Amino acid sequence: MRKNITIGLMIIICFTLQNVLFRSITFGGIGPNLMVVLTSSFGFMRGKKNGMIIGFFSGLFMDIFFGSALGLYALIYMYIGYTNGAFHKIFYPQDIKLPLILIAGSDLALNLITYCLLFLLRGRFHFVFYLSNIILPEIVYTIAVTIILYPIILLINKTFDQTEKRSDQKFV
Amino acid sequence: MSPIIKRKRDKFTLPSKYLLLILTFLCVILMGITFTTDYLGGSLGTISGYVVVPFQRGVSSVGGWLSNRSEELAQLRDVLQENEELKKQVDELSIQITELQQEKYELNSLRELYELDSQYADYEKTGARIIGRDSGNWFHSFLIDKGSDDGIEIDMNVIAGNGLVGIVTYTGPNWSRVTSIINDNSNVSGMILATSDNLIVSGNLELMKSGVISFGQLVDSANQVAPGDKIVTSQISDKYLPGILIGYISDIQTDSNNLTKSGKVTPAVDFEHLEEVLVIKKQKQQTGDGS
Numbered sequence: 342m343r344k345n346i347t348i349g350l351m352i353i354i355c356f357t358l359q360n361v362l363f364r365s366i367t368f369g370g371i372g373p374n375l376m377v378v379l380t381s382s383f384g385f386m387r388g389k390k391n392g393m394i395i396g397f398f399s400g401l402f403m404d405i406f407f408g409s410a411l412g413l414y415a416l417i418y419m420y421i422g423y424t425n426g427a428f429h430k431i432f433y434p435q436d437i438k439l440p441l442i443l444i445a446g447s448d449l450a451l452n453l454i455t456y457c458l459l460f461l462l463r464g465r466f467h468f469v470f471y472l473s474n475i476i477l478p479e480i481v482y483t484i485a486v487t488i489i490l491y492p493i494i495l496l497i498n499k500t501f502d503q504t505e506k507r508s509d510q511k512f513v
Numbered sequence: 514m515s516p517i518i519k520r521k522r523d524k525f526t527l528p529s530k531y532l533l534l535i536l537t538f539l540c541v542i543l544m545g546i547t548f549t550t551d552y553l554g555g556s557l558g559t560i561s562g563y564v565v566v567p568f569q570r571g572v573s574s575v576g577g578w579l580s581n582r583s584e585e586l587a588q589l590r591d592v593l594q595e596n597e598e599l600k601k602q603v604d605e606l607s608i609q610i611t612e613l614q615q616e617k618y619e620l621n622s623l624r625e626l627y628e629l630d631s632q633y634a635d636y637e638k639t640g641a642r643i644i645g646r647d648s649g650n651w652f653h654s655f656l657i658d659k660g661s662d663d664g665i666e667i668d669m670n671v672i673a674g675n676g677l678v679g680i681v682t683y684t685g686p687n688w689s690r691v692t693s694i695i696n697d698n699s700n701v702s703g704m705i706l707a708t709s710d711n712l713i714v715s716g717n718l719e720l721m722k723s724g725v726i727s728f729g730q731l732v733d734s735a736n737q738v739a740p741g742d743k744i745v746t747s748q749i750s751d752k753y754l755p756g757i758l759i760g761y762i763s764d765i766q767t768d769s770n771n772l773t774k775s776g777k778v779t780p781a782v783d784f785e786h787l788e789e790v791l792v793i794k795k796q797k798q799q800t801g802d803g804s
Binding site (some may be wrong): 353356359360361362364367372374388390393397401402405406409411412413415416419421423426431455461463467471474475477478 | 529540547548557573576605650651697757
């Protein structure tokens with residue numbers, strides 16, 4: 342229960358930071374995507390199911406406040422969380438290379454899907470422009486923010502693991 | 514471990530594959546509902562509004578306070594210098610004002626004569642703070658801190674300074690979403706102020722990088738429209754009130770069909786540094802019904 346509340350709070354905090362704080366420190370109008378960092382890192386830290394649910398709620402928040410169709414971002418983020426969960430087995434907390442690659446890959450996938458569904462279908466064919474002016478800058482900025490944010494998420498995950506172990510021991 | 518506890522624990526675990534499938538269906542159904550009907554998740558918006566909006570208000574007010582303080586420090590020196598210059602100007606202007614007041618009196622009497630009314634000033638407006646911007650980099654919509662409790666309704670026009678910012682597309686009890694005119698999928702029906710020719714102003718992400726948006730379908734048979742002309746919202750739009758400034762033409766060219774013209778518009782509003790907006794509490798449809 343405490344875990345769920347903490348995760349819920351983290352989603353709200355990341356959502357707020359992304360909309361308010363990082364929107365006022367954009368570089369060339371581009372801001373980072375904290376929701377992908379959160380979804381992706383909980384995905385590979387805690388497995389498919391957790392990643393999936395966190396992705397679903399993160400996406401749902403974005404749908405409610407900014408989306409054109411309810412459920413679209415929820416669906417995309419859910420699959421991002423689920424796919425990242427598949428890497429749970431080869432994840433080690435000490436290694437930062439895999440998380441960075443996975444988060445960058447998730448952000449790329451998210452933006453490509455967004456481009457295809459919301460821009461390409463409306464006849465915006467200038468893909469190279471969107472790639473170089475929106476997708477790549479966002480990935481770079483997101484990775485930069487990840488380096489700061491990732492240790493915090495890792496720490497929170499560690500406390501979850503410890504409380505789980507403790508409660509397991511209580512049963513025994 | 515006792516078997517009873519173990520069984521209870523097993524009962525609650527649903528394999529993630531099935532959960533994924535269920536949630537996928539849920540999302541698809543939700544999308545289907547929002548596309549086919551006007552339902553935009555009313556209750557969801559209400560609940561999440563009460564959860565998220567207080568956070569956003571807090572962070573945005575703290576951020577606003579900090580940026581204001583830093584700006585104040587930087588500007589203090591300039592302001593002192595400006596103050597002296599302005600004092601001189603005040604003297605000059607006060608003389609001008611008396612002249613203008615006389616002219617205004619004249620203008621008013623002339624207006625009455627022509628039965629013209631300044632429509633712009635008559636609209637009831639309410640100020641709102643921007644508390645959040647679109648989380649992605651693809652669209653330009655933002656959240657304001659007033660909602661249906663403050664009398665905001667969908668399709669109300671939003672302005673800032675002198676220009677059109679956008680339109681309210683969703684309202685929660687204490688927040689609303691404003692879709693701006695520079696958003697990639699928004700179109701505004703406008704007209705050239707000087708010649709009353711109609712045109713369509715559409716937002717464009719690609720052009721917005723250079724600070725302009727595009728317009729098209731301008732029939733300018735007399736060939737009078739030139740860069741610098743004012744574009745305002747037109748009478749024929751069903752959502753935008755007439756006569757609100759959109760921007761200025763910065764570039765114009767004839768389309769390949771030789772009938773219409775298209776080009777670029779510089780918006781009148783600085784969308785990068787928007788902090789407060791005004792919502793016009795009068796809708797186009799009501800205007801039609803009322804009179």
